[in-house]
Amino acid sequence: MSTPDRKRWTASAHERKVENLYSGGIENYLDHHNGYLNFGLWENGISDYVKAAENLVQRMGTILGLNETSKLLDVAPGMGTQDIYLSEKFAPRSIDGLDVTWGHIEHGRRRAREAHREDRVSFHHGTATAIPFPDNTFTHVLSIEGPEHFDTREKFLHEARRVLQPGGVIAMADFIVKRPPKNLIENLVAEAARSLWKVPRANVYTAEVYSQKMQSAGFEKIAIKEMGALVIPGYYFEQMKPETIRAIARIRGFMLARLSLLLDVAVYRGFTMGLLEYVLVRGEKAQAV
Numbered sequence: 232m233s234t235p236d237r238k239r240w241t242a243s244a245h246e247r248k249v250e251n252l253y254s255g256g257i258e259n260y261l262d263h264h265n266g267y268l269n270f271g272l273w274e275n276g277i278s279d280y281v282k283a284a285e286n287l288v289q290r291m292g293t294i295l296g297l298n299e300t301s302k303l304l305d306v307a308p309g310m311g312t313q314d315i316y317l318s319e320k321f322a323p324r325s326i327d328g329l330d331v332t333w334g335h336i337e338h339g340r341r342r343a344r345e346a347h348r349e350d351r352v353s354f355h356h357g358t359a360t361a362i363p364f365p366d367n368t369f370t371h372v373l374s375i376e377g378p379e380h381f382d383t384r385e386k387f388l389h390e391a392r393r394v395l396q397p398g399g400v401i402a403m404a405d406f407i408v409k410r411p412p413k414n415l416i417e418n419l420v421a422e423a424a425r426s427l428w429k430v431p432r433a434n435v436y437t438a439e440v441y442s443q444k445m446q447s448a449g450f451e452k453i454a455i456k457e458m459g460a461l462v463i464p465g466y467y468f469e470q471m472k473p474e475t476i477r478a479i480a481r482i483r484g485f486m487l488a489r490l491s492l493l494l495d496v497a498v499y500r501g502f503t504m505g506l507l508e509y510v511l512v513r514g515e516k517a518q519a520v
């Protein structure tokens with residue numbers, strides 16, 4: 232079938248490696264975890280994965296301040312479930328999702344069709360570092376667990392600023408470094424998490440550096456809140472359940488499922504060792520001078 236809006240990355244492109252990582256068995260994904268890939272926000276006694284995932288999306292919509300006049304760009308929306316949720320709960324005028332994984336775009340378009348929201352929720356194949364929209368298009372930009380992958384996060388921040396209207400809001404759920412590894416074991420854990428997860432070295436830095444990079448890209452009123460304790464353990468224990476392990480093996484295949492299990496362990500250990508943190512980030516595009 233011809234897919235004119237599918238991009239082809241060069242063999243050495245970082246985007247190709249990320250797309251390969253997420254494409255394994257993607258056609259089998261269907262409704263496992265309702266299509267959510269995020270870590271979830273496990274607060275107020277939530278013990279169900281989909282509820283935790285929706286709680287995180289709800290928090291991001293609230294941080295952004297979405298309402299019925301908003302034009303939202305969601306960069307790295309995964310399989311699109313979060314945009315159907317945001318469309319139903321916050322009723323923005325439009326949502327455009329931009330993801331590097333073609334299989335995710337197909338799932339997102341199917342979901343928008345099934346929810347009868349194709350007129351308000353659209354999905355595009357492309358990369359966060361070359362956003363295919365003109366300057367000043369959106370009132371809000373969102374990225375949930377995408378920015379760590381982007382080559383680089385800094386380039387994405389510049390692109391996000393460009394496509395946002397003055398005063399527009401950006402919100403991200405992301406990962407930062409808390410402290411450098413101190414010994415061989417810590418180095419191995421940190422490097423395993425980084426390379427298995429296709430995180431460019433250039434994206435590995437602290438909240439302080441993150442904030443400076445946002446400022447240099449033209450954002451102000453920057454807030455970075457550490458949330459790891461309410462996010463990482465809940466996700467880890469969900470992924471370690473035998474039924475989740477079996478489901479991922481059915482979807483992704485044995486090898487990829489083992490790899491993703493290893494990644495879950497590396498991220499969890501990185502967090503418990505105090506090497507990495509999960510953060511919610513907000514900023515506003517400075518008004519034109």
Ligand SMILES: C[S@@+](CC[C@H](N)C(=O)[O-])C[C@H]1O[C@@H](n2cnc3c(N)ncnc32)[C@H](O)[C@@H]1O
Nearest residue numbers: 267268269307308309330331332358359375380
């Ligand atoms: C951990 S998943 C999160 C997906 C979704 N936000 C969710 O929480 O369910 C990371 C997503 O980032 C996307 N991604 C990675 N690099 C990207 C890039 N350069 N541009 C756009 N999307 C990208 C992947 O395809 C994947 O959908």
